[in-house]
Amino acid sequence: MAQPRVLVLFGGVSSEHSVSCLTAAGVLAAIDPERYQVVTVGITADGHWTPVDRVTVQAYGSVSGLPQVAPGPEALLFRDGPTVALATRRGDKLTDLTSVDVALPLLHGPFGEDGTVQGWFELLGLPYVGAGVLASAACTDKITTKRLLAQAGLPVGPSVGLDDWAWRHDREACLARVDQLRPPWFVKPSRGGSSVGISRVEQREDLAAAIAEARRWDPRVIVEQGVTGAREIECGVLIDRRLGPPTASLPGEIKLAQADRFYDFGLKYLSADGVDLMAPAALEPAQTTAVQELAVAACLALDVEGLARVDSFVKGAEIVINEVNTMPGFTAISLFPRLWGVSGVSYPELIARLLDEALSRPPGLR
Ligand SMILES: Nc1ncnc2c1ncn2[C@@H]1O[C@H](COP(=O)(O)OP(=O)(O)O)[C@@H](O)[C@H]1O
Ligand SMILES: [Mg+2]
Missing domain, CATH: 3.30.1490.20 (ATP-grasp fold, A domain)
Known part of the structure; x- marks a missing residue:
């Protein structure tokens, strides 16, 4: 495909709406315009799909406070013969009709990362980046993730x-x-x-x-x-079934200044004072290998496609998996892209790999 048209989707109804907007700004700044055409659609906090122009998306990165998708005309995605079309509804007219080849759902949390949007793309026959319906749902639900990991013999806490x-x-x-x-x-x-x-x-x-x-x-x-006295270690994984087993990045570390605080919303998005994101983490070689092997095993157990960030607690030789994110934070300064950066895959290349993998997937059940 000469220059695939990519539907970049962001915002959404979950508590991670603004984070998703920031991710979209980061991705737009890095996606290779020679390789891909991009169309941008935001999902408002109350669930309406609306076109958002590129300049607005890129400005999300520099607004003070948390960015939000502003209400606008409805964006519609539908089957159009053998292709999938995107259009804007203005009154009873459809405008800006264009076909799309692949979706990049940069959505976090429920109704975005949990298999629901993925199910819609499956129904449309539209290839998309990231985990499929079942893996997305299983990884979003922490109860289910832990059950499936435990059943696969992987370490999770009580x-x-x-x-x-x-x-x-x-x-x-x-x-x-x-x-x-x-x-x-x-x-x-x-x-x-x-x-x-x-x-x-x-x-x-x-x-x-x-x-x-x-x-x-x-x-x-x-x-x-609660796990006490452990280090919070996160590992990026890329899954491309054409190339073989999943591959793990170097692990990173969330280092909190206060022992009695956890990595809460304030530290994640409001003020980075009190937290260091180390990429890579200073681990013993054996710990690095063990974390990477567990991250890969977790993705296989949960049947994740595309990408994941596997988060664990590490205390000496003991590791327990905390959670698996199928759409991890993805701004240029997020840990997932930084970990791939130090593992030899640049941010633009990471986006290209994910899109190319999605485009290569056969339609139907995989
Ligand atoms: N069992 C646990 N023991 C110790 N700290 C935990 C535990 N679960 C979560 N935390 C802390 O809370 C943070 C958020 O929890 P997490 O399960 O990762 O939820 P989220 O999906 O919101 O990121 C973690 O990054 C960690 O700092
Ligand atoms: Mg977490």
Whole structure:
């Protein structure tokens, strides 16, 4: 294909809307204009798809505060004979009709990274970057990720899943299950992201409030036994089935200045004071290899395609996997691209590899 037309999709209804906008700004600045034509569509925080011009997207990177997709005319994506078309609806007229060859969904969290948008692309027959429906759904849901990893014999920490029914019908039984885990506890929305809705709890009497907070974001809640004294290590993985098994980047590290703080939303996006993102992490060679092998094994167990960032806790020779992100933060200063940078794959090349892999996928069940 001479110059594939890429649909860059960003924003979305999840708590990670603004992060996704920043990712889109980073990707637009780096995508090779000689190789790809780009069309940009934002999803507003209430779920409307709307065209956003390139200049606006690139400016997201320099707005003060958190960028948002502004409301606008509806963008429509539909089957048009053998191709997939994108158009803008103005009243009862369709304008700016164009075909698209591949989608780059730069969406994080529910209704973006969780298989729903991926399912829409499958129905349209539109190739897309990243994990398929099942892997996207499994990796977004922390309860399911841990189940599948444990079943594959991979190390995960102890946790309990509290679904909506269980919590509403028998809180005491839920709390009794949590009592089996040592404090501190990490209480999380099972399908969250960017640390939104997560609490670190030390006292049993604070558990119910933390669960209520997590339930504001997701009726499925996971409570994990806190890992203490460990390093937070993250590893990039690229998966291209044409080339063989997944490949892992050098691992990186999230270094927090305060031992009792976790990597919360404020540290992630509001002020980087108090956190260092080390790329690569200073690890023993054996630790590096072990982290990389586990990251690859996790992607195979979860059947991830395209890309993932596998996050683990490392204490000496002991490693547990925390989570697998199928659309990790992807701005030029995010850890995922930086880790590939120090592993020999530049940011523009990374984007090109992902698009070319997506375009190479056969249609239908894979
Ligand atoms: N079991 C745990 N033990 C210790 N720290 C944790 C644990 N779970 C999460 N954290 C801390 O909370 C942060 C956010 O949790 P995480 O599961 O990665 O959620 P998110 O999907 O929002 O990134 C982690 O980066 C880490 O700092
Ligand atoms: Mg995380």
